[in-house]
Amino acid sequence: xxxxxxxxxxxxxxxxxxxxxxxxxxxxxxxxxxxxxxxxxxxxxxxxxxxxxxxxxxxxxxxxxxxxxxxxxxxxxxxxxxxxxxxxxxxxxxxxxxxxxxxxxxxxxxxxxxxxxxxxxxxxxxxxxxxxxxxxxxxxxxxxxxxxxxxxxxxxxxxxxxxxxxxxxxxxxxxxxx
Numbered sequence: 532x533x534x535x536x537x538x539x540x541x542x543x544x545x546x547x548x549x550x551x552x553x554x555x556x557x558x559x560x561x562x563x564x565x566x567x568x569x570x571x572x573x574x575x576x577x578x579x580x581x582x583x584x585x586x587x588x589x590x591x592x593x594x595x596x597x598x599x600x601x602x603x604x605x606x607x608x609x610x611x612x613x614x615x616x617x618x619x620x621x622x623x624x625x626x627x628x629x630x631x632x633x634x635x636x637x638x639x640x641x642x643x644x645x646x647x648x649x650x651x652x653x654x655x656x657x658x659x660x661x662x663x664x665x666x667x668x669x670x671x672x673x674x675x676x677x678x679x680x681x682x683x684x685x686x687x688x689x690x691x692x693x694x695x696x697x698x699x700x701x702x703x704x705x706x707x708x709x
Contacts, residue, residue: 539575542668547572547581549642550588559588598646603627613637621646622654629654633662633691634707642690649674649700658706661688666704668694678704 548569555565572584599617601608604625610616611632618640622629629647634657647654647669658664663681674697684690693702 539578539581543578543581544572544575547575547584550585554588610636616640616643619644619646621648623648624652624654625650627652631655632657632707633689634659638689640689641687642684642692644692644694647693647695647697647700647702649695649697649702651699653701653703655703655705656691656693658691658704659689660707661685662691662706663688664691664693664704666693666702668692669702670696672696672698674698674700674702676702676704678702680704680706 551560551565551568551572554560555562560568568584572581575581575584598619598621600621600623602623604627606627607630608622608624608627609630611630612635614636616633616636616638620631620643622631622645624647629649629652631645631654636659638659645656656664658680663684664678665682665684666676666678669676676697691704693704
């Protein structure tokens with residue numbers, strides 16, 4: 532069997548592995564089931580083969596509850612200092628600016644997802660030293676994404692996955708100085 536048959540995007544595979552590891556960490560899967568599902572995830576050659584891997588793990592209703600939404604038409608959405616960062620954060624801002632400083636924040640997760648919907652606004656995200664960020668999931672119109680942070684995850688360090696829509700907006704991602 533050749534591997535050219537199907538291709539699983541890394542993002543989907545990573546998400547599946549992450550869901551399985553999270554379920555194990557939460558005590559919803561035993562070690563044997565963890566092994567079995569990880570093996571399936573890593574050997575899957577088509578997206579459909581990931582379905583049994585995440586079966587019963589990604590409960591969409593639970594996921595929706597966990598997304599923290601912040602919305603604003605204009606003005607500044609600002610989070611700095613010691614704030615509790617949710618696992619999934621969604622920010623909608625039409626004309627405003629967004630300033631998220633994660634460098635002193637309380638982040639109990641190895642990875643967080645930030646979804647930005649900025650029509651004309653701009654966002655600046657400051658990561659803790661050593662953290663990485665991936666903004667490949669951002670759809671850009673006339674806007675732009677500037678990242679000065681590492682793109683590859685480092686084991687044991689925070690990784691921020693950034694997605695969203697920027698018809699005219701812009702995002703700057705930087706890392707805090709130690």
